[in-house]
Amino acid sequence: MxxxxxxxxxxxxxxxxxxxxxxxxxxxxxxxxxxxxxxxxxxxxxxxxxxxxxxxxxxxxxxLDKFIALDEDKCQFAYQLIHAMGATNVIEAGTSFGVSTIYLALAVASTKVTMGKPGTVIATEKEDEKAQLAKTYWAQCGPEVEGVIDLRVGDLLETLQSDLPQVVDLLLLDIWAPLALPTLKIVQPHLRRGAVILTDNTISGAAGYAALLTYLRDPHSGFQNMTLPFTNGFEMSVYLP
Ligand SMILES: C[S@@+](CC[C@H](N)C(=O)[O-])C[C@H]1O[C@@H](n2cnc3c(N)ncnc32)[C@H](O)[C@@H]1O
Structure with missing residues (x-):
């Protein structure tokens, strides 16, 4: 089937x-x-x-011209999870041409209505050309998608330093591995109890993610971790400090 x-x-x-x-x-x-x-x-x-x-x-x-989009089933999982959590504030580290962002935006557009809360998907992309193309795809999707995305162009270690929502529900780490831990550390003070971090390729990219995984898996980290059995691994870390 x-x-x-x-x-x-x-x-x-x-x-x-x-x-x-x-x-x-x-x-x-x-x-x-x-x-x-x-x-x-x-x-x-x-x-x-x-x-x-x-x-x-x-x-x-x-x-520069590569999508490297999050796999379709992982995008669908993130979409489902946002609905299950009633998540309205989502941050995406690594947007590229904005494929996974479309799923996040569709889900947040829906949870904003059901939760009766404001909400945003903060998208981050260093390369201006990629960001501009992402915007054209979001425009093709329509205002439901475009309207919930706050695109920040530039190095996310700078663009995420200000104007984050007080409470963040979900962080998707789909970024070059060395940037994952510094990104988490910027966002962590905003994570609500029960917030989720999704990290791509934590089996195939385990060596590159060593610092992040050591941090998350420390017994005192406040994170409860599980590697979901998607291709190359997809880490789901629940923040329960
Ligand atoms: C794996 S791709 C993201 C794919 C995207 N989530 C999707 O599913 O379509 C990672 C992206 O992170 C971007 N990137 C790399 N370093 C960055 C930085 N310092 N700040 C913001 N974006 C960065 C890269 O240009 C690349 O487009």
Whole structure:
């Protein structure tokens, strides 16, 4: 039996999402054929050949036209979770062309109504070109999606320093691994009890995420962690300080 898609959205939005996931997967297939898999290993290889700063620049250049969208089933899980939690304030670390953001925005648009609360999806992208294209996809989705997204263009370690909601329900970490822990530390003072952190690729990217995972899994961290069995792992950390 075909997998059930939980996402409630107009047909043109569902069609756009399918097309964007398809393009993202096609790009990833080419990258892995060339053994240029998006991973800390690849960044590590570059660091062997260049200085750390140059390696990061080379990596960013290679990724400039790449979606690297969160897998469709993980996006659907985040969408379901937002509904289950009644989450209205969501932060996305790493937006790229804004595919996962569409799911977060559809869900928050719905929970805002059912919870009778204001709410926002804060999206973050360092590359202006990527951010501009993301905006065109959100515009195609319509005002329901566009209207709940607060896009912050620039380094998220700076753009998340101000104007965060007092209470954050969910943080999606879909960002280069070394940025994950510093991002969490910026957002943590705003997390409500029961807030959720979702981190992508925590099995395949475990080495790159070592600092984050050590921090989250410390018995005194206040986080209760589970690696969900999606492809490459998807960490769900519940904040229960
Ligand atoms: C894995 S992609 C995000 C994919 C996106 N969540 C989706 O599903 O479509 C990670 C993104 O983080 C962006 N990024 C990297 N460093 C950043 C930084 N310091 N601040 C903000 N964004 C950054 C990259 O440009 C890249 O587009």
């Amino acid at each position: 075909a997998a059930v898609n939980p996402v409630r959205a107009p047909q043109h939005v569902l069609t756009l999402l399918s097309e964007l996931h398809k393009k993202s997967l096609e790009q990833e297939a080419v990258l892995s054929q060339k053994k240029r898999v998006f991973s800390s290993d690849f960044l590590g290889d570059l660091e062997d050949q260049h200085s750390k700063a140059t390696a990061r620049e080379e990596f960013d250049k290679l990724m």
